[in-house]
Every structure is written in C-alpha cells, then in structure tokens.
Amino acid sequence: MRRDEEDEVQVLGTAPKNGGRKALWRLIAIATGVLLIVLCVIYLSVNKEEVTSESLPEIPASIQQENPLPADSLPEVRAQADSINDVVLTIFALKNLKAELAMQMPEQTDTSVYFVLQAADIRKDNKQIVGDFVLRGKQLSRGKRKTGYCAIIQGNITLGNTINDDMKAYSIANGCDFFRQYPLVMNGEIQENRLKGKAIRRALAQQNQDFYIIETQNRESMYDFSEALCDMGFTNALYLVGGSSYAWWREDAATVNELGVYNQNPLPNTNYLVFRAMKIN
Amino acid sequence: MKFPLIISTVNELVRVYPERIVYISSDGNYSVMVLHDKTEHLFSFNLSHFQQLIEKQLKADASLFIRIGKGLIINREYIYKINVGKQALILSDMKIEHTFVLSASKEALRQLKGLVENEMEKR
Numbered sequence: 001m002r003r004d005e006e007d008e009v010q011v012l013g014t015a016p017k018n019g020g021r022k023a024l025w026r027l028i029a030i031a032t033g034v035l036l037i038v039l040c041v042i043y044l045s046v047n048k049e050e051v052t053s054e055s056l057p058e059i060p061a062s063i064q065q066e067n068p069l070p071a072d073s074l075p076e077v078r079a080q081a082d083s084i085n086d087v088v089l090t091i092f093a094l095k096n097l098k099a100e101l102a103m104q105m106p107e108q109t110d111t112s113v114y115f116v117l118q119a120a121d122i123r124k125d126n127k128q129i130v131g132d133f134v135l136r137g138k139q140l141s142r143g144k145r146k147t148g149y150c151a152i153i154q155g156n157i158t159l160g161n162t163i164n165d166d167m168k169a170y171s172i173a174n175g176c177d178f179f180r181q182y183p184l185v186m187n188g189e190i191q192e193n194r195l196k197g198k199a200i201r202r203a204l205a206q207q208n209q210d211f212y213i214i215e216t217q218n219r220e221s222m223y224d225f226s227e228a229l230c231d232m233g234f235t236n237a238l239y240l241v242g243g244s245s246y247a248w249w250r251e252d253a254a255t256v257n258e259l260g261v262y263n264q265n266p267l268p269n270t271n272y273l274v275f276r277a278m279k280i281n
Numbered sequence: 282m283k284f285p286l287i288i289s290t291v292n293e294l295v296r297v298y299p300e301r302i303v304y305i306s307s308d309g310n311y312s313v314m315v316l317h318d319k320t321e322h323l324f325s326f327n328l329s330h331f332q333q334l335i336e337k338q339l340k341a342d343a344s345l346f347i348r349i350g351k352g353l354i355i356n357r358e359y360i361y362k363i364n365v366g367k368q369a370l371i372l373s374d375m376k377i378e379h380t381f382v383l384s385a386s387k388e389a390l391r392q393l394k395g396l397v398e399n400e401m402e403k404r
Contacts, residue, residue: 007392012344
C-alpha cells in the first residue's frame with residue numbers, strides 16, 4: 001500500500017484532505033514529463049542526423065555509425081575495382097546517402113535513389129524472409145540462424161553480430177528497419193560461416209565511418225570473400241544476397257548501371273536495401 | 282439519524298442505522314462492517330464501494346464517517362482515544378460496554394487528532 005494513501009484521512013462526503021497536494025504532485029509529474037519530451041524532441045531535431053550509440057541499446061561501440069558526411073556534399077556512388085588475395089572486388093563507395101529497406105524495387109526514374117540491391121535472403125521452400133526482418137517498426141519475419149544484423153535508424157546503418165534482440169526491439173519500438181544476414185567481418189575479425197560453394201558475393205561493408213557495397217567479380221567462397229574484406233581493412237561487413245540477384249546503382253541523374261540479372265517475377269517477399277540521397281536534388 | 286443505511290447485495294439486504302456502525306474495515310476485495318454490539322457483516326465489495334454507498338445514501342450526513350487510509354472507515358462519534366505514539370485508535374462511547382482497538386499509521390492518527398481538535402475549536 002502506498003504510504004500517502006495509507007496516511008490519508010478523509011471525512012466522507014468531502015474531498016480527500018490532501019487531494020490538492022496529490023493533484024499538485026500529479027501536475028508536477030506531468031509537467032516534468034512534458035518538459036522531458038520537449039527537451040528530447042529539441043535534442044533529436046538538433047542532432048537529427050546523428051542517431052548514435054547514446055540513444056541505442058547495448059551494442060558494441062566500435063560498430064556504430066555516425067553520419068560522417070558533410071551536409072553540403074552531393075550524394076554519390078563511386079565505383080572502383082581492386083583485388084586482394086586474388087579476389088577481385090568492385091567497391092562502391094556510398095557518399096552522402098541514407099539507407100532504408102523496401103519490399104519493392106524503386107523505379108530507376110526515381111533520381112533520389114542511388115543504389116538498390118537485395119538485403120535478406122528468401123527461403124525457397126516457403127518463400128519467407130530468412131531471419132528477423134523489421135520494416136518501419138513492423139516485424140515481418142523471425143529467426144536467428146544468421147546472427148549478423150543491419151539496423152537502419154533514421155537512414156543510418158548499424159552493423160553487428162548478436163542473437164540478442166536489443167537492436168531489433170529498438171527498431172520495432174522506433175519504427176526503424178532491421179534485417180539479418182551472415183556476418184563476414186566484425187570488429188576487424190573474420191567471421192566463420194558454414195555457407196559452402198562459390199558464387200558472386202556481395203556485402204555491405206564499413207571502414208571507419210564510411211559504408212561500401214562490395215561485389216566480387218568472380219565466384220568466390222564465403223571464406224575467401226570474408227578474408228578479402230578483412231584484409232582490405234573493412235572493420236565490419238555483412239553479407240547481402242549475391243549470385244545473379246538483380247541490383248542497380250546510379251552513376252548520375254541520367255546513368256543507371258545494373259548488376260546481376262533482371263528477374264521480371266521476383267520471389268514474393270523479395271526485399272531491398274535502398275540508398276537514397278540525403279538531400280533531394 | 283433519520284434514515285437507515287441500506288446495503289443490498291445479490292443475496293441479502295442489511296438495513297442499519299448509521300449511528301450503530303462503529304467502523305468498517307477492508308479485507309481485500311471485501312468489507313467488514315462492525316456494529317456497536319460487535320456484530321460483524323461481511324460484504325463482497327471493497328471499502329471504496331462502501332464509501333460511495335454511504336456518501337450516496339447519507340449525503341451531508343456521510344460526514345459522520347471518516348476514512349482513514351485505504352483500510353478503514355470509522356464512525357467519528359465513537360472516537361474515544363487516539364494514541365499516535367502507540368498507533369492505536371480506540372473506539373467506544375459511554376453507551377456501549379465494548380471498546381474497539383484499531384491500528385493506523387502515525388501520520389493518519391496525527392491527522393485525525395488534528396481534525397477532532399479543529400472541530401472542537403469551531404464549536
């Protein structure tokens with residue numbers, strides 16, 4: 001029993017003796033709550049493009065991304081080829097772009113879109129998304145066989161490797177995006193995966209505070225791909241749907257380059273990682 | 282008191298004059314009404330409901346009763362002794378041979394003591 005209620009004395013037919021004091025406390029509590037909300041809104045609006053580890057649940061500090069790009073620089077995808085350990089890679093540097101998940105491939109006429117590629121895998125048997133998948137706070141799929149994850153909070157990417165649900169819960173609570181994939185490199189260390197065979201591989205990789213899409217030019221094993229990414233100096237890398245899966249990226253407003261093979265009838269639940277310009281031109 | 286308090290439930294009805302009620306105590310979701318002759322009535326509703334019932338039926342006369350905390354409603358006419366230090370509230374009057382020793386928090390008893398003292402000053 002609460003102390004104040006236990007101590008309350010009231011003549012029946014009248015208002016409680018300390019009702020005014022209780023109401024005052026209630027008012028103070030509400031006012032404090034409103035003040036805190038206002039301060040949070042002001043703080044978030046000032047730091048809108050800096051949703052960082054301070055506002056997130058427990059996740060390794062080393063894999064946090066702040067928006068590293070100056071606000072006045074132009075959105076851009078810069079492609080270059082490089083090789084390491086006989087693994088030839090095409091590296092797409094993502095500049096001044098914000099990420100999001102989508103269940104439909106954006107039109108190429110949408111000039112705010114700079115890169116589109118498939119994110120989470122689809123199971124061939126039941127056509128469902130493999131692993132936890134959250135779209136704008138709504139969980140569309142569950143599963144933790146793949147322990148790597150990509151959380152997208154206000155366009156900013158956080159990569160990690162854990163089966164705990166902190167980031168997923170945060171994404172659900174805050175209307176953000178989240179999906180799981182194979183972790184390739186985490187905190188500068190190669191992550192072992194059981195995926196066998198060779199294929200064209202793709203990954204979302206992080207170096208310092210910059211993000212890249214990496215694609216192998218030849219069919220590679222998962223381990224060779226992970227090792228190449230690690231040796232290239234990427235601190236974190238998460239696997240993306242590879243093989244001949246269709247993707248495209250924008251070189252400029254008029255030039256769109258395609259990767260993989262276009263499929264007119266993609267599997268249901270095919271989902272996409274989309275990078276848009278931070279500022280609409 | 283002119284009118285009796287009528288407490289009607291699904292299966293029974295109790296009709297009692299308010300001045301005969303010494304106190305009503307809470308027993309979780311139940312209320313126990315204790316009369317001057319130590320008769321006890323158990324009702325299957327909580328003390329807040331009992332309070333509403335008294336206020337609704339007695340209107341201004343409901344001030345005969347004082348709610349102390351969440352667990353007790355007493356009839357002020359029976360207040361005989363308040364001992365804040367011992368946290369004891371003794372209900373009695375000259376007409377009945379029984380005394381009812383109740384317990385309440387020090388703060389509640391302090392407030393009750395102040396309430397009775399104020400009424401004395403207003404006379």
